[in-house]
Amino acid sequence: MAPDAPLLAVEDLKVHFAVEGRRYRAVDGVSFAVDRGRTLGVVGESGCGKSVTSLAIMRLVSQPPGIYAGGRIVFGGTDLLALPEGRMRALRGGRIGMIFQEPMTSLNPVYTCGDQIVESLRVHSGLSRRAARARAVELLDLVRLPSPAKRADDYPHQLSGGQRQRVMIALALANSPDLLIADEPTTALDVTIQAQILELMKDLQERTGTAILLITHDLGVVAETCDEIVVMYAGTIVERAPTQALFADPQHPYTIGLMAAVPRIDVEAERLATIEGSVPPPWAELRGCRFAGRCPLADERCRREPPPLRPLATGHDVACWYAPIERRAA
């Protein structure tokens, strides 16, 4: 593998679901890359395919009904979609860690937090029970759980949501993964705890050098943590840009709409802006731009031909016939 190749490259990934004879195109031609030690944010509203993308990278989309309909997921030089299950299993929790959205339900309720970390350590590194236990306590300390040796003997139901998410992070980081996939890691938490968890992830990334793929619908979260952002809509990428550039100069009407829908403390508004309509159902056969039905700019061409993702500036790609929008308006 070339030294400058990205750690993870998703190339034209298509994940479909066959349910009752219909084909749901949950992810339909998505490409992005994550470099070592960097953070990529994937944003979009519910149902846009972000979670399916993250599960697809772990190859956890259940088949059936899921179908990997095309594309490649290249991680550290190997295509994960072509990997035999046994080797894929070694990667899960080993070189790729994952944090889930619901800290309340994503820990096994019948084992102590310590035991779950020990389990993961022993599956991947063959540590002795004692060494694994010591490492588990170390990890709980790393995620700043108070009195980690005691907490290791606690069952998940004895911890608060924030504490459980810390345990999840410790679990995901147990085997020093190269890539950490965080699927809505803060969505289920209080705002104050959210900030702590994000800060913790940032801090751990600096220490361990792991790359992070952060899936979220929260623009505030990506703004604080990501180097680069991918905006997804209805299973496709509509815009991709470095964080600064995206917030300074959003180009896709959907991105602009999303940003306008974020409440701002410095702007007085009677009511929040919304994007009219909702995401087209994934079984809809759309010929043109998938956002056309909700887009204020859409015309005949938008409904007929899907706009390709094309570069506007360095690292800034947009899939819209009208981009660059600001310049056109001027």
Place this chain on the structure above:
Amino acid sequence: MSVAEIDTTQEEVAPKRRAWWRRLLADRAAALALAALVLIVGAALLAPLIAPYDPFRSSRLVMAPPVWDERGTWAHVLGTDGQGRDMLTRILYGTRITLLIGVVAVVVGGLLGSLLGLVAAFYRRLDPFVMRLVDVMLSFPAILLGLALVAVIGPGIWPVIIALAIATIPDCARIGRSIAVSVMEQEYIEAGRAVGLSNAALFRRYLVRNCISSIMIFISLRFGQVILIGAALSFLGLGARPPTAELGMMAAQGRDFLLFAPHIAVIPSVVIFVIVLAANVAGDALRDVLDPRLRT
């Protein structure tokens, strides 16, 4: 980390491993049921040691009433049956056989059944096949199955045990499956996969461990039913052969004397009733205490 967060966990830590049996005994009904069960099982196990008479030997006192009757004697505390055999002794030995039938049938049938159910839920591809098999089994009434087996193997307690075990499988498979399906939908199953666990580890440590308490409660509730059906089969003359003592059979023999010596039928029936009731109450209470998800 906020102070409040730390405080709540410490409060919750305190009652943690406070011995579960102590909490079990705090429930009055459960304690009573458990005591009854321990007494009955203990007495049945120790039957050869504590029984006052030989269960097969008749005395000259036929149909003697129990001691609380004005004509009763302390020589036969529970009286004697139609052939002059000591009722207490017969009850002790009969409970043994009844419990043996129930325990073996429930354990074998319950294990096989819930395993089938869990496998069906875990490997969704197998689900339709396993469930159709279960449907077929479900359409055989236990009593009919018992009759058929007796016809094939001949009378005795084994055909009854086999029939009861087979009759237990489909219910346990269905319950096991429905519990397992809801567990499989939990996010921690996916999280377990994401940690890189093999199917075997996931099945054992995630699925079975999270289902087991709910399945155990169901199996323990089945225990009461199986004892009842087993007694019914013996009552119909399918199970243990005379002169072996078995509670259901004793009740059947006693019904001929129901009008003038009711104790011969009533006492074994009461013992069956107490076993079934105690098993159900104790099973319920055990679940409440052992299920970590019900712990607060």
